[in-house]
Amino acid sequence: MPDLVIETYELTKVFQGIGQRIVAVNEVSIKVPSGVVFGLLGPNGAGKSTLLSMLIGLTLPTKGGGKVLGYDIVKESLEIRKRVGILPERIGFYEHLTPVRNLTLIGKLNGLSGKELEDRIKHVLRMVGLSEHMHKNVGAFSRGMRQRLGLACALLKDPDLLLLDEPTAGIDPEGVKVFRGLVRDLSREGRTIVISTHLLRELGPLCTHIAIMKEGRILVQGAVKEIFEDFLLKRGFTYDISLSEVADQGIVEEIKELGNVVDVQLKGRDLIVRSKVDLGDELYDMLTKRGYRLRKFTMRKPTLEDVFLYYSRGEGTNEVG
Ligand SMILES: Nc1ncnc2c1ncn2[C@@H]1O[C@H](COP(=O)(O)OP(=O)(O)OP(=O)(O)O)[C@@H](O)[C@H]1O
Ligand SMILES: [Mg+2]
Incomplete structure (x- = not known):
């Protein structure tokens, strides 16, 4: 074949x-x-x-x-x-x-x-x-x-x-x-x-x-794994974090200093961090070194619907992998 x-x-x-x-x-x-x-x-x-x-x-x-x-x-x-x-x-x-x-x-x-x-x-x-x-x-x-x-x-x-x-x-x-x-x-x-x-x-x-x-057109094609990787690189990464105690506003600036950070939202003990590159390890190390205990630390996983909407709105480029 x-x-x-x-x-x-x-x-x-x-x-x-x-x-x-x-x-x-x-x-x-x-x-x-x-x-x-x-x-x-x-x-x-x-x-x-x-x-x-x-x-x-x-x-x-x-x-x-x-x-x-x-x-x-x-x-x-x-x-x-x-x-x-x-x-x-x-x-x-x-x-x-x-x-x-x-x-x-x-x-x-x-x-x-x-x-x-x-x-x-x-x-x-x-x-x-x-x-x-x-x-x-x-x-x-x-x-x-x-x-x-x-x-x-x-x-x-x-x-x-x-x-x-x-x-x-x-x-x-x-x-x-x-x-x-x-x-x-x-x-x-x-x-x-x-x-x-x-x-x-x-x-x-x-x-x-x-x-x-x-x-009538193919907007993107390739291996699912590569399409998701490409999507993450283009759309950025989102982390949902929950601390065991309320943090003060200073932490927002500290996170931004890591670089490549697009947005940080702090609400009480909950943090949402969006970044252009995968900051998972650095973010985790920084927070634990500052003495925060983490009740939750997850990276949002995009779904096929997210990928589909992204490309069908014309935000992506043509081909991957
Ligand atoms: N024999 C035909 N004559 C005229 N137009 C047609 C013909 N077959 C399909 N079309 C048109 O071509 C376009 C694509 O239709 P097609 O059936 O290939 O879509 P599809 O992706 O399979 O949709 P669905 O999910 O509804 O099955 C539509 O605008 C449809 O109206
Ligand atoms: Mg059909």
């Missing part, structure tokens, strides 16, 4: 309507390394589904191009669709058939048959927690059950790369937990998983890499 399982360059999609022109995907160059869990994160209308659809050749780019598993997304999309497990945004099933029958048809289209296909179907239905329902008609399925069946379809050909568009849409919290476990297992097996979502809190923790997308 290539080191980069997905690579696009200036991939663009313009939808031309009557009297309007929508740039759904705007010069997107993404890189997805092999073996990562990649979150394509963005609000409704950001262009996530259009981007995924271009990667598998279901939507033709207006400009730019790309490769998936080394295959050209325009000229070799058939090869891509053969190899990639896809959960599209809207998935249709034969309503009057059971999940097993639906999966059998899809499996046959993908060149599977006989005992191998039977075993595989049982396995994927178990993976997504649908074993109990395997003899019901899909017409009687709830939205969450359909979504799980969609996932089972994506897993059927045992793919090395999965593209999952809003995989937890309509799935209940228990199902989301199962899904997260499933993604972790699949990732541990060395597969690459791309998840598009706007549910930062629900699926963000799964991702080792992310791209933040808004209005």
Whole structure:
């Protein structure tokens, strides 16, 4: 497998309507390394589904191009669709058939048959927690059950790369937990998983890499760890400190003398210090040397929402890592 399982360059999609022109995907160059869990994160209308659809050749780019598993997304999309497990945004099933029958048809289209296909179907239905329902008609399925069946379809050909568009849409919290476990297992097996979502809190923790997308553009992309480090360097560090006794105002000046301090707030025993660089050790040493006993000393950890808001407001630069 290539080191980069997905690579696009200036991939663009313009939808031309009557009297309007929508740039759904705007010069997107993404890189997805092999073996990562990649979150394509963005609000409704950001262009996530259009981007995924271009990667598998279901939507033709207006400009730019790309490769998936080394295959050209325009000229070799058939090869891509053969190899990639896809959960599209809207998935249709034969309503009057059971999940097993639906999966059998899809499996046959993908060149599977006989005992191998039977075993595989049982396995994927178990993976997504649908074993109990395997003899019901899909017409009687709830939205969450359909979504799980969609996932089972994506897993059927045992793919090395999965593209999952809003995989937890309509799935209940228990199902989301199962899904997260499933993604972790699949990732541990060395597969690459791309998840598009706007549910930062629900699926963000799964991702080792992310791209933040808004209005057709990628605002930042890279390894989550590096994006957070970069965010901290740009936004600064915040410490929440609680002393065991009330401090006098002099301490504010002393902290400022450490240098690179943006702001110090003192309220009784509580201090909030904001700095441009990581001052944790120096601040801790200084306070303890002055004889203060510390009831609390923590650095605020930014969340994915903080990072998302920062970049989507246009405060960050383009690329990290
Ligand atoms: N077939 C189409 N014809 C015209 N405009 C389209 C078409 N498909 C998508 N769009 C427009 O392109 C933009 C991006 O849509 P897209 O569905 O890719 O966003 P998304 O990030 O997947 O959103 P969501 O989170 O709601 O699924 C939107 O403005 C949408 O209205
Ligand atoms: Mg979408």
